[in-house]
Amino acid sequence: MEHPMDMPAHGEGGHMMNMGNLKKKFFICLILTIPILFLSPMMGMALPFQVTFEGSEWIVLILASVLFFYGGMPFLKGAVSELKEKRPAMMTLISLGIIVAYFYSVYAFISAKANPGHTHAMDFFWELATLIDIMLLGHWIEMNAVMNAGNAMQKMAELLPGSAQVVAPDGSIREVPLQELTVGQSVLTRAGEKIPADGVIEKGETTVNESMVTGEARAVAKKAGDKVIGGSVNGAGTITIKVTGTGESGYLAQVMQLVNSAQQEKSKAESLSDKVARWLFYAALFAGIAALVVWLIVSRNMDTALTRMVTVLVIACPHALGLAIPLVAARSTSLGAKNGLLVRNRRALETAKKVDVIMMDKTGTLTEGNFRVTKVLSFESGLNETDILAMMGGLEQNSNHPLAAGILREAHDQNIKLSGADDVKNVPGVGLEGTLGGKKLSIVSASYLDRNNLPYDKQVFAELSGKGYTVSFLAVDGKVAGLAAQGDEIKPHAKEMIDALKQRNIRPVMLTGDNEAAAQAVAKSLGIDDVHASLLPEDKERIIREYQQESLTVMMVGDGINDAPSLARANIGVAIGAGTDVAIDSADVILVRSDPADILHFLSLARNTNRKMVQNLWWGAGYNIVAIPLAAGVLAGAGILLSPAVGAALMSLSTIIVAINAVTLKID
Numbered sequence: 001m002e003h004p005m006d007m008p009a010h011g012e013g014g015h016m017m018n019m020g021n022l023k024k025k026f027f028i029c030l031i032l033t034i035p036i037l038f039l040s041p042m043m044g045m046a047l048p049f050q051v052t053f054e055g056s057e058w059i060v061l062i063l064a065s066v067l068f069f070y071g072g073m074p075f076l077k078g079a080v081s082e083l084k085e086k087r088p089a090m091m092t093l094i095s096l097g098i099i100v101a102y103f104y105s106v107y108a109f110i111s112a113k114a115n116p117g118h119t120h121a122m123d124f125f126w127e128l129a130t131l132i133d134i135m136l137l138g139h140w141i142e143m144n145a146v147m148n149a150g151n152a153m154q155k156m157a158e159l160l161p162g163s164a165q166v167v168a169p170d171g172s173i174r175e176v177p178l179q180e181l182t183v184g185q186s187v188l189t190r191a192g193e194k195i196p197a198d199g200v201i202e203k204g205e206t207t208v209n210e211s212m213v214t215g216e217a218r219a220v221a222k223k224a225g226d227k228v229i230g231g232s233v234n235g236a237g238t239i240t241i242k243v244t245g246t247g248e249s250g251y252l253a254q255v256m257q258l259v260n261s262a263q264q265e266k267s268k269a270e271s272l273s274d275k276v277a278r279w280l281f282y283a284a285l286f287a288g289i290a291a292l293v294v295w296l297i298v299s300r301n302m303d304t305a306l307t308r309m310v311t312v313l314v315i316a317c318p319h320a321l322g323l324a325i326p327l328v329a330a331r332s333t334s335l336g337a338k339n340g341l342l343v344r345n346r347r348a349l350e351t352a353k354k355v356d357v358i359m360m361d362k363t364g365t366l367t368e369g370n371f372r373v374t375k376v377l378s379f380e381s382g383l384n385e386t387d388i389l390a391m392m393g394g395l396e397q398n399s400n401h402p403l404a405a406g407i408l409r410e411a412h413d414q415n416i417k418l419s420g421a422d423d424v425k426n427v428p429g430v431g432l433e434g435t436l437g438g439k440k441l442s443i444v445s446a447s448y449l450d451r452n453n454l455p456y457d458k459q460v461f462a463e464l465s466g467k468g469y470t471v472s473f474l475a476v477d478g479k480v481a482g483l484a485a486q487g488d489e490i491k492p493h494a495k496e497m498i499d500a501l502k503q504r505n506i507r508p509v510m511l512t513g514d515n516e517a518a519a520q521a522v523a524k525s526l527g528i529d530d531v532h533a534s535l536l537p538e539d540k541e542r543i544i545r546e547y548q549q550e551s552l553t554v555m556m557v558g559d560g561i562n563d564a565p566s567l568a569r570a571n572i573g574v575a576i577g578a579g580t581d582v583a584i585d586s587a588d589v590i591l592v593r594s595d596p597a598d599i600l601h602f603l604s605l606a607r608n609t610n611r612k613m614v615q616n617l618w619w620g621a622g623y624n625i626v627a628i629p630l631a632a633g634v635l636a637g638a639g640i641l642l643s644p645a646v647g648a649a650l651m652s653l654s655t656i657i658v659a660i661n662a663v664t665l666k667i668d
């Protein structure tokens with residue numbers, strides 16, 4: 001598989017790094033195994049299809065040696081690096097099994113040659129070969145699964161806005177994926193779009209919101225010749241830029257970050273099975289030595305005792321365990337991707353089962369965020385409604401708030417020509433401020449006016465907000481001059497989602513920056529009792545903290561800049577895919593389709609993923625819990641002694657169960 005980003009395929013400490021071409025190794029070893037199966041007796045039993053002839057044991061020895069060194073090398077190398085880190089795990093356990101099997105078999109071979117007919121030592125070449133084959137196969141499958149998961153991450157990132165409009169020298173425009181964008185190309189960026197790469201403006205004027213790059217929520221005016229940064233958001237103007245840099249900043253960096261953090265999560269998730277493997281390593285070592293000592297005392301025969309010890313160590317190999325978690329994780333990631341759930345932080349899947357409260361913002365999450373202006377009023381005798389709308393529009397060109405889009409649409413529909421405002425500053429949770437035509441303008445909420453004791457017509461406001469409208473006031477030089485009221489619609493699946501949450505005993509809470517009356521109107525029709533309105537971003541974050549202090553687990557769903565702090569604060573932050581980049585960057589999970597019903601899908605995916613992981617750990621470890629004592633001969637008195645061959649068969653069985661169990665993961 002090609003990794004276009006040239007990223008390491010696995011996180012630090014991933015035991016499959018540098019394992020080479022496992023597929024090729026597997027097939028070569030499989031071919032080498034066939035003659036060994038025919039030429040050597042299994043556990044000393046001569047099976048009907050087996051043939052031996054003068055000197056055939058030499059062929060077995062040579063083939064098995066090639067298998068051991070060629071096929072076993074990835075595991076031996078992995079063990080060395082695990083031991084170097086003083087963290088024996090899966091690879092060490094496998095290596096222990098194959099080293100013991102190989103060298104004991106060589107010893108058996110030599111003693112049979114030196115002392116024909118008088119040795120009890122049997123060789124394990126048959127078992128060694130099949131063990132290495134199964135091990136290679138398993139790790140090849142695992143590596144594939146993990147790589148496909150990495151691939152899925154990339155695909156999901158591509159679902160986020162991210163292609164460029166390249167302008168050819170003849171003026172024609174072509175849409176290309178960002179990975180194919182090259183330095184020197186001209187790219188058209190329309191109002192409100194994300195600038196796809198670093199560049200210099202060739203044509204046009206605009207303001208750019210560089211908050212996601214610089215962290216400063218401010219629109220910066222740009223004209224031809226100015227530099228723009230990839231990943232920043234274009235304001236109101238349409239510009240053509242000449243690309244000066246791709247990849248480093250903006251989109252590609254974002255993808256790589258995504259892949260990276262997912263993989264770090266992966267190696268964390270895997271460490272659970274590595275922990276179990278480490279524990280099994282010590283258990284196997286202990287059981288092996290105990291078997292040697294006890295059998296030596298009981299049988300007084302070194303060969304019998306050694307055989308028991310070797311059997312224990314060979315059987316201890318935790319094959320299914322190594323697949324248990326990665327297979328489920330890989331399946332879960334790609335299943336989520338197919339269903340529009342981008343899980344950036346895998347721990348969110350674990351936390352999801354504990355969620356008590358889901359906090360949701362209103363605009364853009366529960367409602368469409370598709371505002372329509374329903375009323376424009378002027379309180380200033382010298383200004384008519386068109387003037388008010390023109391001034392508001394001039395300022396709103398610099399905002400990507402859903403309310404801004406509504407005002408701009410209305411201004412456009414009324415054919416109002418907008419002039420650009422200067423020094424525009426976005427005040428999250430409040431509105432905007434800037435200068436236009438020598439006047440200081442600001443667009444603010446009613447609660448801002450209340451907080452600052454600025455007078456306005458409370459009766460008109462009560463009337464409009466009572467209808468469920470969101471009201472934005474325009475202040476000119478600090479005095480309220482007009483307002484715009486806008487209406488929004490509730491998203492189609494929102495009500496079902498709230499009902500389903502209640503059924504699961506999860507309390508829905510609304511946190512909104514909008515006015516109390518508009519919030520109540522939406523809350524009432526959705527059946528949400530717990531409503532907090534007129535909130536600033538820091539208020540949202542504080543409320544979440546308060547709930548957390550009551551030891552409640554809080555999930556927050558939001559879309560705006562004003563939600564970013566609370567998304568980061570919540571135990572699980574969920575961003576709406578159509579939301580602002582700032583929100584997306586602060587979230588653990590992204591709902592690509594912006595459909596509230598996906599909140600339920602996420603909860604269901606999380607629950608099922610967890611269940612499968614625990615089940616798989618039991619299936620994987622369960623084999624060892626049963627097999628190690630049996631191999632050690634705990635039930636020898638009852639005539640039950642596990643041979644390595646039966647052990648290998650059981651091992652494959654538990655591996656198959658684990659794999660099937662992972663593949664059947666579903667979202668319900």
Ligand SMILES: Nc1ncnc2c1ncn2[C@@H]1O[C@H](COP(=O)(O)OP(=O)(O)OP(=O)(O)O)[C@@H](O)[C@H]1O
Pocket residue numbers: 361362363364396399401403404428429430431432443444445446470471472473511512513514515535536537560562
């Ligand atoms: N760009 C803007 N244009 C007009 N009014 C705005 C703008 N930004 C904020 N406001 C005013 O500030 C209030 C709070 O805005 P904020 O973004 O915090 O919340 P919201 O998007 O209305 O609601 P929610 O928190 O549910 O998403 C808005 O209701 C509006 O009155």
Ligand SMILES: [Cu+]
Pocket residue numbers: 135317318319320651
């Ligand atoms: Cu195994």
Ligand SMILES: [Mg+2]
Pocket residue numbers: 361362363364365559560563
């Ligand atoms: Mg919002």
